[in-house]
Amino acid sequence: MKQRKVNCPSCGKIVVWETNPFRPFCSERCKTNDLAQWATESYRIPETEQNLDQDPKEQ
Numbered sequence: 001m002k003q004r005k006v007n008c009p010s011c012g013k014i015v016v017w018e019t020n021p022f023r024p025f026c027s028e029r030c031k032t033n034d035l036a037q038w039a040t041e042s043y044r045i046p047e048t049e050q051n052l053d054q055d056p057k058e059q
């Protein structure tokens with residue numbers, strides 16, 4: 001019986017795909033944490049891009 005192993009996208013831990021209810025994450029904590037970060041970063045993207053265009057340090 002082959003088991004596919006993947007790395008948890010959140011913490012990088014190796015997890016077995018077939019038996020993991022939280023796949024591709026290693027745990028419910030990582031799954032929730034990653035989704036929260038993804039949502040937060042999505043909201044931040046427009047603001048971040050503007051900050052990259054404008055140099056906050058005037059020389």
Ligand SMILES: [Zn+2]
Binds near residue numbers: 030
């Ligand atoms: Zn994890």
